[in-house]
Amino acid sequence: MxxxxxxxxxxxxxxxxxxVNTSRALQQNGHKVMVVDLDPQGNSTLTLSRRNPFEHEMTVGNLLSDKDVNLESCVVNTPVGVDLVPTNLNSYPLVSLLPPNSAKRIYGLKNKLSEADASYDFILIDCPPQIEGALITNAIAASDYYILPIEGESVYALQGVDHLVQAVDLIREDTGSSIRLLGALVxxxxxxTNAGRLVMEAINKYFGDxxxxxxxxxxxxxxxxxxxxxxxxxxDPKSSGCLDYQAFSKELVARIGSGK
Ligand SMILES: Nc1ncnc2c1ncn2[C@@H]1O[C@H](COP(=O)(O)OP(=O)(O)O)[C@@H](O)[C@H]1O
Ligand SMILES: [Mg+2]
Incomplete structure (x- = not known):
């Protein structure tokens, strides 16, 4: 796993x-996958479960804030065959109101994911757009790898990437995590377009292989x-979006190994 x-x-x-689409592509290739939605906006919760995030009673917020809530009680089986730990905006206060020195602010997710069924090949975590905070710290403490999605069309794509990589390094040291960058996904x-080509060149120069x-x-x-x-x-299985995420999921497996 x-x-x-x-x-x-x-x-x-x-x-x-x-x-969302990598989880589906991995699942279609026979891998057992769980998604943990750590962004309280609940966008991957909505897409994967096809339900309003507020309809989910047990969320990642409950999982992280209550020691008596176990992983199994939060996992939802979705119509696409990927398991999901959902979230919604109620997770914000649950997690941010944890006392500053609470171990749950750091190791809550890691501890709960250690209960995960060993038959999962991959657990993918959708992170909130933040550089610090309890949710991102939990993600870093719990993960083996991180992938940095970068917008290939934005001339600001690389702005602040240094800070993110440094922040991950710091949290890794502080939490004893073994997380490392698996790669940048453009x-x-x-x-x-010219802008697209220039941004791509800059990203390749920055991240190399x-x-x-x-x-x-x-x-x-x-x-x-x-x-x-x-x-x-x-x-649409023939769309470039589908083909790209299928190709990406294969490259991800090749970089990590099968996950078993
Ligand atoms: N390859 C793509 N082509 C076109 N639109 C995309 C593509 N990837 C993402 N989008 C759109 O860009 C917006 C932001 O994507 P999203 O995955 O929600 O980003 P994030 O989770 O980083 O905030 C969404 O409206 C999404 O539909
Ligand atoms: Mg998002």
């Missing part, structure tokens, strides 16, 4: 889209799938 966080302190870079790529070979192209079907709470491969 490998635990992989998708993290970037920026919003709108494709974290949730990547978690999303919303449009290499037909840590950039995944697979890039996720800009694709309107992805947007349509998100709007309809569907995975892109369930909406």
């Amino acid at each position: 490998k635990i992989v966080a998708f993290a970037n302190y920026k919003g709108g870079v494709g974290k949730t889209t990547s978690v 999303t919303m790529v449009d290499t037909r 840590m950039v995944f070979d697979t890039v996720i192209r800009r694709n309107t079907t992805i947007n349509k799938a998100n709007l309809n709470n569907r995975c892109v491969c369930d909406l």
Whole structure:
């Protein structure tokens, strides 16, 4: 079992889209997958469960804040065959009101995931767009790897990446985590434009071979799938979005090993 966080302190870079569609692609390839939604906005909760996040009674907020809540009581089986620990905005106060010196602020998720069924191959964590805070600290303490989704079209894509990598390094040291960067995943790529090409060059120069070979192209079907709470491969298996996430999931498995 490998635990992989998708993290970037920026919003709108494709974290949730990547978690949701990578989880589905892994599941379609025969892997057993669980998604932990750590972003209280609950976007991956909505897409995967196809239910309003507030309909979920037991969330990651309960899991992290209450020692008597076990993992099993929070796991939801979703229509796409991926298991999910859902969240909603109620998780914010539950986690942020934990006392500052509470071990749950750091190790809550790690401890609870240690109860996870060993038959899971991958646990993917959708992180909130933050650089610090109890949720991100929990994600870093619990994960084996992190993937940095980067928006391939934004000239500001690399701004602040140093800080994020440094913040992860600091939290890793403080928490005794063995988390490491698995790679940068470039999303919303449009290499037909000059700006797109320049951003891609800058990202390759910065990350070198840590950039995944697979890039996720800009694709309107992805947007349509998100709007309809569907995975892109369930909406249109021939779309570039589906093909890209399938290719990416294979590259991820190759980088990590099968997860067993
Ligand atoms: N490859 C893509 N092509 C087109 N739109 C995309 C693509 N990836 C993400 N989007 C859209 O970009 C927006 C932000 O994506 P999202 O995954 O929610 O980012 P984050 O979780 O980092 O905030 C959403 O509206 C989503 O539908
Ligand atoms: Mg998101």
